[in-house]
Amino acid sequence: MVEENFIPKKYTNSIENGSFTWSSPSNIALVKYWGKKEHQIPENPSISFTLNHCKTTTKVGFSKKEDADNFSFDIFLDNEKKDDFKPKIETFFKRIEIYLPFLKAYHFKIETSNTFPHSSGIASSASGMSALALCLMSVEKELLQDVSEENFTKKASFLARLGSGSACRSLEGDLVVWGSHEAIEGSSDLFGVKYPYQVHPNFKNYQDTILLVDKGEKQVSSTIGHNLMHGHPFAQERFKQANKNLSDMISILKDGDLDKFIALVESEALTLHAMMMTSMPYFILMKPNTLKIINKIWTYREVSGSKVCFTLDAGANVHMLYPENEAENIQEFIKSELVTYCQKDEYINDKIGFGAKLL
Structure with missing residues (x-):
């Protein structure tokens, strides 16, 4: 078409x-x-x-x-x-x-x-x-x-x-x-x-809690950020990586392998921000509390065996992705260890949905 x-x-x-x-x-x-x-x-x-x-x-x-x-x-x-x-x-x-x-x-x-x-x-x-x-x-x-x-x-x-x-x-x-x-x-x-x-039942009703680290205007618009990929020294390898990761995601979604899902999703988030940090001009959208939350998630996962992971958009806020059966434990973790890193202690509990609606 x-x-x-x-x-x-x-x-x-x-x-x-x-x-x-x-x-x-x-x-x-x-x-x-x-x-x-x-x-x-x-x-x-x-x-x-x-x-x-x-x-x-x-x-x-x-x-x-x-x-x-x-x-x-x-x-x-x-x-x-x-x-x-x-x-x-x-x-x-x-x-x-x-x-x-x-x-x-x-x-x-x-x-x-x-x-x-x-x-x-x-x-x-x-x-x-x-x-x-x-x-x-x-x-x-x-x-x-x-x-x-x-x-x-x-x-x-x-x-x-x-x-x-x-x-x-x-x-x-x-x-x-x-x-x-x-x-x-x-x-x-x-x-x-x-x-x-096919999508494995492991991903049914997947949860997304968004930790609002910074609710202000982004320091760099997405349009400017995308344009900085023109002539970026690592751009072509990044595009190849994304294609391969999407191929790998097909198998992950079919098999329900949450460990591979975690590794791919977190790598993608960090790669996105690495491309921003290595463009010219360069910029950093993560805040100190973004990094503190990421490290807290890694420690929690290692200690508890949880399948929670993080991802990021082109900003400072952290999306926590996790299976529905972990929702209660993750909410306790957020309240006890992560909310202090959120602006005004704010976060949004969301989950995977089904698209737009005519009202």
């Missing part, structure tokens, strides 16, 4: 106004994507767990305009108008206009809210852009009237990718692959696909 496949045929219906509301989750990558080509194409494939509670709810109201010369929209976060978000949405609309040619015909009121802190290392752009893409696809579905569920989801993922790369992994659950990989049928650089192969 190529980009031209997402350009719609002539609209058969007209609609004056209306609104749609979608809830879309964040996701946490197990094999990370870091580095992209033009048009939001990833340099390497990735796979992520879809989360359940960390999500964005977006309502898009729309009304027909007299002219269709420019994009027209207002955006609100938690009922507060956010004009500083407008440049990003404007860029997104410009990227997707060829695929959604109705965009200039309407004025949009975009109202969004998160269940987690914005810009804190939890993938708010992933959940936010996927929710927005789904709302816009709902408008197009009214205009076309013959969009299948499969094509609806595929195009929404395609559009979400053009707003934020990882957003294309937030529409479905519980495991989603983005990026072409020879061993994964149907995988594509253009959109995310639901992981198509």
Whole structure:
């Protein structure tokens, strides 16, 4: 499939106004994507767990305009108008206009809210852009009237990718692959696909507790970070490593080998941050308390035999991943030894979820 496949045929219906509301989750990558080509194409494939509670709810109201010369929209976060978000949405609309040619015909009121802190290392752009893409696809579905569920989801993922790369992994659950990989049928650089192969019961209802080490704005945006992979001395080897790790993950998910899962997931997290620390300019997103938590997890695992592990996004917060049957013990561990390293003692208990919902 190529980009031209997402350009719609002539609209058969007209609609004056209306609104749609979608809830879309964040996701946490197990094999990370870091580095992209033009048009939001990833340099390497990735796979992520879809989360359940960390999500964005977006309502898009729309009304027909007299002219269709420019994009027209207002955006609100938690009922507060956010004009500083407008440049990003404007860029997104410009990227997707060829695929959604109705965009200039309407004025949009975009109202969004998160269940987690914005810009804190939890993938708010992933959940936010996927929710927005789904709302816009709902408008197009009214205009076309013959969009299948499969094509609806595929195009929404395609559009979400053009707003934020990882957003294309937030529409479905519980495991989603983005990026072409020879061993994964149907995988594509253009959109995310639901992981198509057997998953061992060990990974059913997997838990994710997010320790909020730093809830402030990231010091370096993901866009800048991805761009620093151009000319990075270790980039090509990293891309090869990610492809191999995804191949290995297929076997791990099938066999349920939690020790191999732990080793791969933690290595991926540290490699992601190693690439940041060795780019030019270089930067460190982990905080001292991030490292303290990691070492506490390693000690706890060695002493208790637990199968808990950590992973990181491009930020300071720590995602603790663990089987459902360890939930009670892990919560005790967090309260007794880890919460002190969290900003304002805050953390979020989440688990693997099943994707976006129309509300």
